[in-house]
Amino acid sequence: MxxxxxxxxxxxxxxxxxxxxxxxxxxxxxxxxxxxxxxxxxxxxxxxxxxxxxxxxxxxxxxxVIDMCTADGTLIAQMPQMxxxxxxxxxxxxxxxxxxxxxxxxxxxxxxxxxxxxxxxxxxxxxxxxxxxxxxxxxxxxxxxxxxxxxxxxxxxxxxxxxxxxxAYAGQSIWRAAAVCPPGLDHYTMMLDGPLRLGLVPLPDGRLYLWMLDSGIGAERPPREDLLRLFHERLGRFGGFAPAVASQLTDTEQIDFRALTWxxxxxxxxxxxxxxxxxxxxxxxxxxxxxxxxxxxxxxxxxxxxxxxxxxxxxxxxxxxxxxxxxxxxxxxxxxxxxxxxxxxxxxxxxxxxxxxxxxxxxxxxx
Ligand SMILES: Cc1cc2nc3c(=O)[nH]c(=O)nc-3n(C[C@H](O)[C@H](O)[C@H](O)COP(=O)(O)OP(=O)(O)OC[C@H]3O[C@@H](n4cnc5c(N)ncnc54)[C@H](O)[C@@H]3O)c2cc1C
Missing domain, CATH: 3.50.50.60 (FAD/NAD(P)-binding domain)
Incomplete structure (x- = not known):
């Protein structure tokens, strides 16, 4: 079943x-x-x-590898994948x-x-x-x-x-979106900023999967009219390739939000x-x-x-x-x-x- x-x-x-x-x-x-x-x-x-x-x-x-970066996109370390x-x-x-x-x-x-x-x-x-x-x-x-x-x-x-x-609620929620992969973004990249962790995952055919873990927003899905603004307030804290992805995400329908459970x-x-x-x-x-x-x-x-x-x-x-x-x-x-x-x-x-x-x-x- x-x-x-x-x-x-x-x-x-x-x-x-x-x-x-x-x-x-x-x-x-x-x-x-x-x-x-x-x-x-x-x-x-x-x-x-x-x-x-x-x-x-x-x-x-x-x-x-996964590139670990600061919020401004500076590479800190590369994590080889097993x-x-x-x-x-x-x-x-x-x-x-x-x-x-x-x-x-x-x-x-x-x-x-x-x-x-x-x-x-x-x-x-x-x-x-x-x-x-x-x-x-x-x-x-x-x-x-x-x-x-x-x-x-x-x-x-x-x-x-x-x-x-x-x-049970794990204390974090996740934002997700699909986008076109910006030129030059070749590695799975993670960026950290306070309660946020951003993942940019290059996929085949020039596509990109974005996820953003959020420890500050709570479990409840924000009202539809606030979703895009709240998403961009958070994504806007990241540099590197993040602005090139953010500029593609202009519609609430592109954004997925859910509380993480275990x-x-x-x-x-x-x-x-x-x-x-x-x-x-x-x-x-x-x-x-x-x-x-x-x-x-x-x-x-x-x-x-x-x-x-x-x-x-x-x-x-x-x-x-x-x-x-x-x-x-x-x-x-x-x-x-x-x-x-x-x-x-x-x-x-x-x-x-x-x-x-x-x-x-x-x-x-x-x-
Ligand atoms: C934000 C997020 C990101 C994730 N990223 C990853 C990742 O990168 N890598 C990874 O390995 N895992 C990831 N996971 C976990 C992964 O999505 C799940 O572990 C996986 O989907 C579980 O598979 P499942 O078949 O057990 O359940 P589900 O994928 O939930 O499938 C259940 C199926 O059962 C059907 N169903 C439900 N109720 C009934 C019913 N009453 N009768 C008949 N059918 C029913 C549903 O329609 C569905 O098709 C992620 C999860 C989340 C939440």
Missing amino acids: GGGPAGMAAGLALTQAGADVEIVEASADWRPGGIGLALQSAPQRATKRLGIHGELVRVGRRHD NVNGPEDPPLLGMTREAVHDVMVSAVARSRIPVRLGTTVEEIVSGVDDADVALSDGSHVTVDYVIGADGANSTLRHRLFPDAAEP LLMPPPWHAGRTLLIGDAVHTTTPHISYGAGLAIEDAVALGKLAASGMAFPEMAEKLAARRFERARAVVETSLQLSRWEQPPGPPEPAAPGRLIGQTLAFLAQRL
Whole structure:
């Protein structure tokens, strides 16, 4: 249930494992939310197993380093990005969300996985050997198990685990926009200014993904009539390439604003014959660009367990046991980085870089 990165990757991985899969997606037009996505090296390894890495590389732009700059655009340091794959593989891969979605949708179609759009799961009645699933289109299907990949605000989580925590505000919000990449901006660039951190991510075909973390504005989306002004007040504090990007962003419709949330659900991740994966059980702030990667890794790990022929409850228990520490590393590191961007800041200037290095080294281990 859910046709995002976790659901589509689970469809592909389980099909590879020999299962008959059907995807049920609530949205009728099935377009991705958001603008850009960076995929770290370790989850790219998972996309290799799904057979989509080559296509992702074709629609993405490789980033070997991130330029760290002051607010006026002066380069302070270059952070090399970790590569756990071959030297020809991109350490960090920057893509549009649309491109990632299209690559995954094509792979789902090639694998002949049926997709029911505009449909959701109304009820799941779990038996000993299978489950009866009532869908919102009025039909019923009998399945071995249901994979709940319905995202951070998962209705399945809410239904199956009514006492589980819901995603919590992390203390920061994020502004995002798409633009044309200014000439000369060749590297993924981050700039810091007080409560703001700006990211300029060059994408293929001369496009650019802008994100700006904001520790000062609160969780509530500003009124529509104030959005553009508040965005430019903040972006205007940055020099370097920022003014060339700012001049392109003249319409409120170009600006996306949302509060950052996090969730880390301890196992079990299954109840009856339903197993939750992806953001439904671990929602992370984007500080190490790993949420979608984690979701795709969940799916690949699930496919491996399914291929071993394990019975459902054992498979579900093993999956959560295998994945929880990894999810915890991503969610807790990202949250810590988020908190260090809020007053009073990190205990020492080198602490964030050191934590990122330690966490990515841990995540470099095989699934
Ligand atoms: C600001 C921001 C920036 C990010 N940047 C990055 C990044 O650079 N790199 C990275 O790896 N990750 C990033 N992430 C995280 C990433 O977006 C998520 O981790 C990823 O999308 C999770 O995938 P998912 O499939 O679990 O959930 P989702 O992407 O939320 O997909 C859930 C799907 O389920 C469907 N659905 C929902 N409810 C139902 C229902 N009741 N029935 C049927 N279908 C349903 C939805 O329509 C959707 O298609 C970022 C997140 C944020 C908030």
